[in-house]
Amino acid sequence: MRRDGCPVHWLGRFSIWCAMVIGSAALILPGYAGTTPKLGGGGSVATGSAGGSEAQDVSSQLEKCDETLGTMAVVEDQTAPWYHQLSQYKLGSTIPVLRIMIQQSNCFVVVERGRAMQNMMQERSLTQSGEMREGSQFQKGQMVAADYTMSPNITFSQKGTSGVGGALGGLFGGAGRVVGMVAGGLKANEASTTLLLIDNRSGVQLAASEGSAKNFDFSLFGGGAGGGMFGGAGGYSNTPEGKILIAAFMDSYNKLVKATRNYKAQTVKGGLGTGGRLGVSGGSTPASKEIQEK
Numbered sequence: 244m245r246r247d248g249c250p251v252h253w254l255g256r257f258s259i260w261c262a263m264v265i266g267s268a269a270l271i272l273p274g275y276a277g278t279t280p281k282l283g284g285g286g287s288v289a290t291g292s293a294g295g296s297e298a299q300d301v302s303s304q305l306e307k308c309d310e311t312l313g314t315m316a317v318v319e320d321q322t323a324p325w326y327h328q329l330s331q332y333k334l335g336s337t338i339p340v341l342r343i344m345i346q347q348s349n350c351f352v353v354v355e356r357g358r359a360m361q362n363m364m365q366e367r368s369l370t371q372s373g374e375m376r377e378g379s380q381f382q383k384g385q386m387v388a389a390d391y392t393m394s395p396n397i398t399f400s401q402k403g404t405s406g407v408g409g410a411l412g413g414l415f416g417g418a419g420r421v422v423g424m425v426a427g428g429l430k431a432n433e434a435s436t437t438l439l440l441i442d443n444r445s446g447v448q449l450a451a452s453e454g455s456a457k458n459f460d461f462s463l464f465g466g467g468a469g470g471g472m473f474g475g476a477g478g479y480s481n482t483p484e485g486k487i488l489i490a491a492f493m494d495s496y497n498k499l500v501k502a503t504r505n506y507k508a509q510t511v512k513g514g515l516g517t518g519g520r521l522g523v524s525g526g527s528t529p530a531s532k533e534i535q536e537k
Contacts, residue, residue, distance in 0.1 A: 287486040288493050293346040301347045305493060306500040308350035313390035316356035316443075317341050325397040332484040337395050340489055344496050345393070350503065354389045391449070392441045395495075398453070399435040400488060432484065433457045434491040438499050447515065450502040454494030456487050 291300030296311070317338050319326060329335065342353050355363065363386075370381040433455065440450040512520060518528025524535065 287340075287489045289340050289344055289489050291343075291347065293343060296349050298347040298349070302493070304497070305344060305348055306350075306497040307348050308500065308504070311352055312350055312503060313352070314354050314387055315345060315351035315391045315393055316354050316389035317345070317393045317395070318356060319395060323396065325400075328400075329397075334485050334488070337397075337488070337492065341393070341395060341492060341496070344493060348496070348500060350500050351391065352387075354387055356389060356392075389443055392443055393499075394439040394441065395492065396437045396439070397434070397488065397491075398437055399433065400484060431457060431459055432487050434484070434487040436488065436491040436495045438492070438495045440499060440503070445515070447509075450499055450506065452495045452498035452502060454491050454496070454498055456490035456494055458487060458490075 288302050288304060290302050291298060293299075293301075301307075319336060319338060329337075338357060345351050345353050366375075367381055369375050370379060375381060434457075435453065435455045437451065437453045439448060441447070442449050511517075513529040518526070518530055520530050522528055522530030522532070522534045525531070526534075
């Protein structure tokens with residue numbers, strides 16, 4: 244044991260770790276040229292691709308279905324506050340990544356109801372104008388109806404919600420100033436999302452789910468040296484907010500898939516939309532008539 248109370252073998256391993264980190268950084272820092280881009284080297288938990296019912300390089304964390312349950316459109320509420328706040332993180336629509344997850348899962352067939360719909364209708368207008376070549380096969384009755392609509396929502400997203408540098412500093416005790424500086428850069432990033440599944444024919448909400456995700460930023464030397472040696476780039480995993488949101492949406496979608504697997508329709512005596520079971524005296528609904536008969 245040293246005078247500061249730290250085991251010698253622990254300090255030795257920490258010194259080796261610091262040397263490895265600084266050595267790795269030295270490979271990138273000269274001229275700030277960086278490394279050669281690597282195909283598939285970045286990304287998030289939503290990876291790979293899908294073509295029809297076949298998917299490639301799918302995340303092992305994504306729930307999948309042996310049976311496709313119907314067609315689905317994904318629609319965002321663009322008037323919601325969270326939608327406008329996405330621009331603060333330089334993020335766009337959540338729909339593209341959700342559609343990738345849905346198709347890769349094989350639980351639903353995705354149909355277009357977004358901006359590309361304008362192009363679809365434009366092609367049909369050209370057909371009606373007589374400008375299309377003969378045999379273009381754009382006759383009526385070819386579009387597929389959307390059985391369901393999925394509506395995403397971001398209920399909570401926050402970067403750096405809980406610093407735990409103080410706790411680590413106390414745990415390491417007198418390990419030295421460098422340990423305290425490293426510990427000071429550890430922050431938690433969290434996100435919470437919901438998905439709603441609506442039946443388009445009846446308007447009934449069939450399923451709902453909430454998901455969340457959390458990770459930690461580990462900025463080398465904490466916030467004090469972030470703008471100097473590393474130009475504010477952070478250390479090991481200064482993860483973008485977008486990756487946290489995608490992970491939260493995958494958690495939501497996985498829970499939605501599990502809910503639909505165990506789906507059992509809600510029933511109301513007398514039928515849905517006929518007045519419900521909370522009747523009033525003098526009313527005309529089945530429940531109201533039952534009150535009068537008593």
